[in-house]
Amino acid sequence: MAQGENILKDLIIIGGGPGGYSAAIRGAQRGLTISLIEQDRLGGTCLNRGCIPTKTLLHHADLFASIKKTKAFGIPPFPVDLGKIIEAKNDVVKKVVGGVQNILAAQRIDVIKGKVYFVNPNTISVIRPDQSREELQGKSILIATGARSEVDPVLRVDGERIIGTEEALNLTTLPASLAVIGGGRRAIEFASFFNDFGSRVTLIEKGPQILPRMDREISVRMRAIMVRQGVKVHANTVVSHVDPSEDSLSLTLLGKKGIEKIQVEKVLYPGERKAEVEHLQIEKAGIQLKGGFVPVNKQFETSAKGVFAVGDVIGQHLSAHHALATGLSLVDHLTGKGISYDTKQIPYCLYTRPEIAGIGMTQEEAEKTQEVLIGKFPFAGAGMAQCIGEEEGVVKFIVDKKYGEILGVHILGPRATELISLASLAMKNELTIEMLGSPIFPHPSLSEAFGEGVWDIENEAIHSLKNW
Amino acid sequence: MAIGVYLPIWGMQMEEGKVVKWLVSEGDLVEKGDPLVEIETEKITNVVESPDSGIIARIIAKEGDVIKITGLLAVIIEKGEDSSAIEAVIARGKTIVEKAEISMMKPETKEPLIQPTASMEVKASPLAKKIAQEKGIDLKQIKGTGPDGRIGKEDVLSCIEKLATSPRARTQKEIPEGPDKSFVGEIVPMSQTRKVIARRTLESIKSPQGTLTREVDLSETLKFRKSIMPEFEKQHGIRLPLTPLFVKAVAIAVKEVPILNSRIEGDKIYISHKVHAGIVVGVKDGIVIPVIFNAQAKSLAQIAREWEDLSRRAAEGNLRLDEITGGTITISNVGNAGIDVFTPILNPPESAVLGITRTRKRPIVKDGQIAIGEMTYLCLTGDHRVMDAEPIGQFLVCLERVLQNPATLIL
Numbered sequence: 001m002a003q004g005e006n007i008l009k010d011l012i013i014i015g016g017g018p019g020g021y022s023a024a025i026r027g028a029q030r031g032l033t034i035s036l037i038e039q040d041r042l043g044g045t046c047l048n049r050g051c052i053p054t055k056t057l058l059h060h061a062d063l064f065a066s067i068k069k070t071k072a073f074g075i076p077p078f079p080v081d082l083g084k085i086i087e088a089k090n091d092v093v094k095k096v097v098g099g100v101q102n103i104l105a106a107q108r109i110d111v112i113k114g115k116v117y118f119v120n121p122n123t124i125s126v127i128r129p130d131q132s133r134e135e136l137q138g139k140s141i142l143i144a145t146g147a148r149s150e151v152d153p154v155l156r157v158d159g160e161r162i163i164g165t166e167e168a169l170n171l172t173t174l175p176a177s178l179a180v181i182g183g184g185r186r187a188i189e190f191a192s193f194f195n196d197f198g199s200r201v202t203l204i205e206k207g208p209q210i211l212p213r214m215d216r217e218i219s220v221r222m223r224a225i226m227v228r229q230g231v232k233v234h235a236n237t238v239v240s241h242v243d244p245s246e247d248s249l250s251l252t253l254l255g256k257k258g259i260e261k262i263q264v265e266k267v268l269y270p271g272e273r274k275a276e277v278e279h280l281q282i283e284k285a286g287i288q289l290k291g292g293f294v295p296v297n298k299q300f301e302t303s304a305k306g307v308f309a310v311g312d313v314i315g316q317h318l319s320a321h322h323a324l325a326t327g328l329s330l331v332d333h334l335t336g337k338g339i340s341y342d343t344k345q346i347p348y349c350l351y352t353r354p355e356i357a358g359i360g361m362t363q364e365e366a367e368k369t370q371e372v373l374i375g376k377f378p379f380a381g382a383g384m385a386q387c388i389g390e391e392e393g394v395v396k397f398i399v400d401k402k403y404g405e406i407l408g409v410h411i412l413g414p415r416a417t418e419l420i421s422l423a424s425l426a427m428k429n430e431l432t433i434e435m436l437g438s439p440i441f442p443h444p445s446l447s448e449a450f451g452e453g454v455w456d457i458e459n460e461a462i463h464s465l466k467n468w
Numbered sequence: 469m470a471i472g473v474y475l476p477i478w479g480m481q482m483e484e485g486k487v488v489k490w491l492v493s494e495g496d497l498v499e500k501g502d503p504l505v506e507i508e509t510e511k512i513t514n515v516v517e518s519p520d521s522g523i524i525a526r527i528i529a530k531e532g533d534v535i536k537i538t539g540l541l542a543v544i545i546e547k548g549e550d551s552s553a554i555e556a557v558i559a560r561g562k563t564i565v566e567k568a569e570i571s572m573m574k575p576e577t578k579e580p581l582i583q584p585t586a587s588m589e590v591k592a593s594p595l596a597k598k599i600a601q602e603k604g605i606d607l608k609q610i611k612g613t614g615p616d617g618r619i620g621k622e623d624v625l626s627c628i629e630k631l632a633t634s635p636r637a638r639t640q641k642e643i644p645e646g647p648d649k650s651f652v653g654e655i656v657p658m659s660q661t662r663k664v665i666a667r668r669t670l671e672s673i674k675s676p677q678g679t680l681t682r683e684v685d686l687s688e689t690l691k692f693r694k695s696i697m698p699e700f701e702k703q704h705g706i707r708l709p710l711t712p713l714f715v716k717a718v719a720i721a722v723k724e725v726p727i728l729n730s731r732i733e734g735d736k737i738y739i740s741h742k743v744h745a746g747i748v749v750g751v752k753d754g755i756v757i758p759v760i761f762n763a764q765a766k767s768l769a770q771i772a773r774e775w776e777d778l779s780r781r782a783a784e785g786n787l788r789l790d791e792i793t794g795g796t797i798t799i800s801n802v803g804n805a806g807i808d809v810f811t812p813i814l815n816p817p818e819s820a821v822l823g824i825t826r827t828r829k830r831p832i833v834k835d836g837q838i839a840i841g842e843m844t845y846l847c848l849t850g851d852h853r854v855m856d857a858e859p860i861g862q863f864l865v866c867l868e869r870v871l872q873n874p875a876t877l878i879l
Binding site for chain 1: 593594595596598599602613615620621
């Protein structure tokens with residue numbers, strides 16, 4: 001016990017990402033005494049290496065593509081200064097991280113910088129930057145250390161030619177050609193970004209479908225859009241060999257059609273995400289990883305009594321809003337309120353062009369358990385989508401036939417990530433389709449597509465051709 | 469309007485509460501929600517809040533009084549009301565208690581499916597309403613788990629499931645509603661005591677138990693008691709019944725065979741070095757088991773004094789919760805009932821119970837001669853998870869040795 005006041009805190013939080021800091025703030029609002037330990041910068045993956053930086057970049061890509069396709073201004077082709085965009089992104093990151101810092105300070109939360117490891121189930125040791133050590137005990141301990149990318153034996157990320165997402169966020173010159181490995185959410189977003197700025201992008205997915213966990217129709221439509229935008233998509237394909245030559249990489253692709261070789265300047269490999277528990281020595285707390293993540297019960301408690309985990313480190317759904325929701329729910333539990341967190345109602349969002357967002361069951365999942373009705377409306381039928389020149393995409397409803405319960409909503413199209421909250425609200429409050437079709441949606445607005453999608457369940461959409 | 473402040477029901481087991489301290493006095497102005505009085509129950513101490521704003525006109529229950537649930541504690545009046553209003557509330561208060569006592573006798577359901585909602589508006593999601601309507605379920609009968617008690621889909625579904633599987637629903641199908649016409653006899657509601665005994669004994673038989681019996685000659689014990697009785701009475705002012713002798717004998721035997729003084733927790737056996745001996749006492753409509761704590765460290769006289777006090781208060785129904793919980797081993801003496809042999813059942817979480825039966829003069833063979841023995845049977849039940857027959861047998865042998873050398877009891 002080298003330094004610091006060693007008062008028994010109500011909650012010690014390991015990790016300052018959305019899961020950790022939201023739990024800290026809500027906990028402090030409810031009167032808990034809290035220490036939050038972060039080894040790097042506050043904000044976690046989301047603020048520093050994930051959501052916020054990628055969305056800033058994708059916004060610029062979207063802006064660039066919009067200007068390019070808007071004929072009205074007669075703007076001639078113009079170069080992209082990726083360095084400037086990265087600078088803008090860094091500014092945004094700095095601002096939001098500073099914001100979190102200020103909020104934590106305003107709540108008088110004890111923020112400690114240092115590395116953490118478990119000594120036993122209710123004691124942790126912190127190694128501060130000056131190498132001093134301190135043991136801390138809390139009534140409860142929260143692991144909110146997030147996730148990290150797994151190392152792949154074939155695609156060894158070197159940070160130069162084979163890069164991960166973190167390097168991709170800081171490239172100052174645009175690669176002429178880029179292979180993106182995987183068809184998951186992060187891979188698709190980066191493919192969309194580099195393709196929009198003019199890199200020749202090849203997407204390599206080992207399964208038959210990109211975005212494999214998504215509603216199949218949405219994923220198929222997205223693939224078609226990406227191909228049209230210029231992305232080369234190889235499904236059912238794996239990279240069996242990487243051969244670096246002087247100024248490029250030669251990839252050997254093993255697909256259904258056989259072996260193919262492609263040359264690219266860089267490879268982007270987001271990698272599989274697994275719990276970030278390095279150095280944490282969770283085994284000292286008696287915790288064993290399961291499938292690469294920390295297993296928890298419904299109250300987010302690990303196998304060690306009084307040790308909880310939220311966010312990416314528990315797997316389930318890797319996203320900042322999942323981390324935030326689970327962090328807040330944990331505080332609800334610790335302060336004696338019921339947990340309202342529902343794993344079935346976590347939205348997912350992709351900030352591609354166009355955007356994708358969804359919540360609840362896919363059509364394929366729903367049809368396995370019950371009789372369903374489908375309602376769909378194309379954005380092309382919404383006046384506002386025409387106005388802004390983004391008529392590509394669809395709103396899709398999956399509804400239980402018997403009671404009209406909304407089982408899932410999936411949106412591909414402009415502002416999908418905003419529109420999806422209408423569905424979240426409706427599903428959380430168990431609104432049935434009758435209720436959802438009755439409000440007046442303003443005209444013109446993109447939300448009209450949402451209302452029309454509901455009407456289409458009964459084949460009563462107004463601005464839609466039959467069997468489009 | 470004048471209103472009464474009544475003792476709330478804070479739990480299913482609560483029957484009465486003791487007025488600890490009044491926080492207001494007669495004549496005080498109070499607001500709705502103001503703390504009025506501290507009440508102590510078997511389990512908790514809690515504060516009764518003012519049901520309305522007004523003036524404390526009369527304090528009915530004085531500090532130290534024990535009041536039955538829903539009993540009248542005080543009367544609150546509005547400004548300008550006179551004593552007739554107070555008297556009216558007091559008169560009403562009496563009938564409320566009678567009604568509450570009758571209603572408390574109704575068999576309790578553990579988790580009420582049906583919540584009294586009166587004229588409260590039902591909050592339910594559109595989906596929940598739709599499912600309830602289709603299934604013919606009255607939403608007023610469902611307790612919502614959502615914010616503010618809002619009823620959601622899951623609440624309706626779990627209600628449907630409960631209705632389908634509850635025994636009530638099943639009997640309703642088999643027997644038409646209303647009293648069974650073919651039953652000739654009396655239907656008696658279970659008293660609180662019987663309910664507790666029902667629950668505890670049901671819990672007990674979940675463990676595998678076996679009883680071993682040994683015939684023991686108590687001649688020496690009785691002789692010993694008789695010989696010390698006059699001096700004992702003179703010194704301690706009380707008689708010496710047999711029970712304290714048995715308690716002491718058990719405490720000595722535990723020292724030799726400690727496993728009988730144990731309990732299971734998880735996958736561990738906790739063998740206690742302290743002997744907290746529970747003794748079964750018959751009371752109106754059931755039994756209670758007051759405990760003599762640390763019997764291993766107490767003299768025979770101390771045990772006798774405590775036993776005198778506990779048994780008297782048990783008969784009066786005046787035992788505290790802490791006096792009837794925390795035993796490590798139990799003694800049940802059914803000698804007065806004229807029983808020869810029985811199989812006592814465990815008092816969970818304890819692992820052993822000693823049954824003592826009536827003592828009779830019987831011919832026995834002693835030193836090759838026919839003699840008269842004061843014979844009894846000791847019936848000792850053990851938890852088979854904790855022990856096999858051997859320690860039970862050893863314990864009985866040890867008891868016999870002590871009882872036949874009763875000087876050991878005062879060593």
